[in-house]
Amino acid sequence: MVTQQVTPAKSNRQRDLLKFAAWIIALILLNVAAANWFFRLDLTEDKRYTIAPVTKQMLQSLPDEVVVDVYLEGEFPAGFKRLQQSVRETLDEFRIYSGNNVRFNFINPNDITDETQRNEFITTLARKGITPTNLRATEDGKQVERLVFPGAVVRYKDKEATVNFLKGNLSASAEQRLNQSVEGIEYELATGIRKVAFQGSKNIGYIMGHGELEMEQVADLVGSLGQFYRVARGDLAQIQSLQGLDLIIVAKPTTAFSEADKYKIDQFVMNGGKAVFFVDALNANMDSVGAGGMFSIPYNLNLDDLLFRYGVRLNATMIMDLNSGFIPVVTGYMGEKPQTEMINWRFYPLLNNFSKHPITRNLDAVYSRFIGTMDTVRADGIRKTPLVYTSQYSRIIQPPVPLALEEARLEVNPALFQAGPQPVGYLLEGKFTSLFRNRRVPAGLAGAQVKEQGVESKIAVFPDGDLVRNDVNARTGQPYELGFDRYNNITFANKELALNTIHYLLDAEGLINVRSKEIQLRPLDKVRVKEEKTYWQLLNLIIPIALLGIFGFVRFYWRKRKYTRF
Numbered sequence: 001m002v003t004q005q006v007t008p009a010k011s012n013r014q015r016d017l018l019k020f021a022a023w024i025i026a027l028i029l030l031n032v033a034a035a036n037w038f039f040r041l042d043l044t045e046d047k048r049y050t051i052a053p054v055t056k057q058m059l060q061s062l063p064d065e066v067v068v069d070v071y072l073e074g075e076f077p078a079g080f081k082r083l084q085q086s087v088r089e090t091l092d093e094f095r096i097y098s099g100n101n102v103r104f105n106f107i108n109p110n111d112i113t114d115e116t117q118r119n120e121f122i123t124t125l126a127r128k129g130i131t132p133t134n135l136r137a138t139e140d141g142k143q144v145e146r147l148v149f150p151g152a153v154v155r156y157k158d159k160e161a162t163v164n165f166l167k168g169n170l171s172a173s174a175e176q177r178l179n180q181s182v183e184g185i186e187y188e189l190a191t192g193i194r195k196v197a198f199q200g201s202k203n204i205g206y207i208m209g210h211g212e213l214e215m216e217q218v219a220d221l222v223g224s225l226g227q228f229y230r231v232a233r234g235d236l237a238q239i240q241s242l243q244g245l246d247l248i249i250v251a252k253p254t255t256a257f258s259e260a261d262k263y264k265i266d267q268f269v270m271n272g273g274k275a276v277f278f279v280d281a282l283n284a285n286m287d288s289v290g291a292g293g294m295f296s297i298p299y300n301l302n303l304d305d306l307l308f309r310y311g312v313r314l315n316a317t318m319i320m321d322l323n324s325g326f327i328p329v330v331t332g333y334m335g336e337k338p339q340t341e342m343i344n345w346r347f348y349p350l351l352n353n354f355s356k357h358p359i360t361r362n363l364d365a366v367y368s369r370f371i372g373t374m375d376t377v378r379a380d381g382i383r384k385t386p387l388v389y390t391s392q393y394s395r396i397i398q399p400p401v402p403l404a405l406e407e408a409r410l411e412v413n414p415a416l417f418q419a420g421p422q423p424v425g426y427l428l429e430g431k432f433t434s435l436f437r438n439r440r441v442p443a444g445l446a447g448a449q450v451k452e453q454g455v456e457s458k459i460a461v462f463p464d465g466d467l468v469r470n471d472v473n474a475r476t477g478q479p480y481e482l483g484f485d486r487y488n489n490i491t492f493a494n495k496e497l498a499l500n501t502i503h504y505l506l507d508a509e510g511l512i513n514v515r516s517k518e519i520q521l522r523p524l525d526k527v528r529v530k531e532e533k534t535y536w537q538l539l540n541l542i543i544p545i546a547l548l549g550i551f552g553f554v555r556f557y558w559r560k561r562k563y564t565r566f
Contacts, residue, residue: 051093052510056097058193058194059097059098059102060099062098064157065103065156066155066196067105068104070091070105071107071130071152071153072106072151074146074148079178080178082178082182083181086182087189088106090185090186090189091104094189102193109122109125125151130150131151131164133150134146150165151166155196156193156197157196161196163188163191163192165184165188166181168364169362183362184515187514194511200227200230203246204232204245204247204249205233205242205247206222206251207249208236209236210253210255210256210257210261211252211253211255212251216479217470217479218470219479220495221470224482229247237260242265243268246273247275247276248273248274249275249276249502250265250275250278251469252280252465252466254299256300258442259443262303262306262435263445265306266306266435267434267450269457269459270452270455270457272456274506275505276460276461276505277307277460277461277462278467279461280299280370280372280464280465281315281317281372282299282316282401283296283298283299284370292404293403293404294404296399296403309435310459311377311382312375314374314463317372317373318397319349319373319396319422319424320395320417321349321393321394321417322393322394322414322417323349323393325344325348325349325367325485326342326344326345327342327345327408328342328487329343343408346395346407348368348370349371349391350367351365351366351389351424353391353421355386357385357427358500359501359504360387360497360500363497365493366388366467367492368424368467371424372424372464373423373424373463374424379428379432380433382431382432384428385427386425387426390422391421392420393414393418394417395416395419427460427504428459428460429457429458430457431453431457433453433454436452437450459505460501460505467494467497468482468498470482470484471486482494483495500512
């Protein structure tokens, strides 16, 4: 019998071929798995690269291609470079989750060489709402100035929406504001896509019939809401019920609600309808103040018992605040020409103190006019969340409140402004109890039934009707943007507060909760960076080369010993 001997060399060759084949098969299986089971891992502590499930769902349901033109392109300092990179990374995630239905381009308007064409292009961007920012920064000890366009235009078929990335609170430092802007990128882009690619199915009713703000005074808010929802207006006395609506807005009523009107609102809420109230407790307007002064006295709106049952009470008071807006006041005459000066008007508090809630997160200051105080009262099963506060330097005035321009000229006594932060906005959530529990249906509503205990719902209440009032240009009749202070050329965050509140109340597919995203800011010690710059540069240059050299030497020595022994 002849036995065939397998040589060691042949055995090793077979083993190596089997290993090679196994690696090839494993690589093929890995590629097949990656093609069929998509996943991404975010190993950062604050999950900065994680896209919210609601955003993923929206992107996966995109019916057609969305194009995003981003104008944040060019060489920037580190802070804006981070914002630019975050926008790029977020859009890349959007592209992947949408199945390549999101396409994006980065454009630098400053690359246009022809000055006339560049100016026309910049003007076009400004009309769309992308305002350039004159960026001044220090780079290598030198002052650098650039024109930056921190915005984008989202296009879907024949629709366009503007997205501004530079958000956040202006009172924060530049570094903090840029970080707040980075935190809001996903929400801003997702909102822009939702605005152009999806038709809103929710219905909003703007209540009229009680001296509420006229349509030209809420034109900007209604127009902005119309990009997301269907908005209609109606006199509450002329309709039988609010059925078919998802949310109602009550903005600065001045005359009393009837019991029948309150019943309609109450039963709307009991059946899950949402409501937002912007209501003044005291009668005050700037026209009467400028005409010689007035005494502000309480309105008789007949809403106190309704709001009280839901968990809040609007007090017949007025807040003065050292942190307030400015108004033009005539301080003298030069010949026959009046001389005006912008003077602090303490009846116009600037609201820059917010709770940590998706509605108000990273919100800029809100401009209020003749705002009052409010309290919460017991309402079983209702969660009450304060949203907005005055500054700590506030003062509460009891009625009748004298209002005259002379007050603006008086020297401030800080001892009078010690009331502390006052809550001026509440979110109420839960199952509300009907105001008409154990009561008869009001006259004129024959056959109506009272639902005494409501289903889950949400209400927001603000003690200032002017929070949502836009000014109107007296010459052209055109409305200004909501929150725009025409005297100081500043736009406050009134519209953002109102929109965020309504989005939250209507849930907006949960997209508003993306605003709760938080990215930890870990700033470098600038003094140490400057002092130890050379040390860290050398360390980062030498250490990798040294480690590579040590690895090569060890590997060479190990192979030498192995094959010498063999």
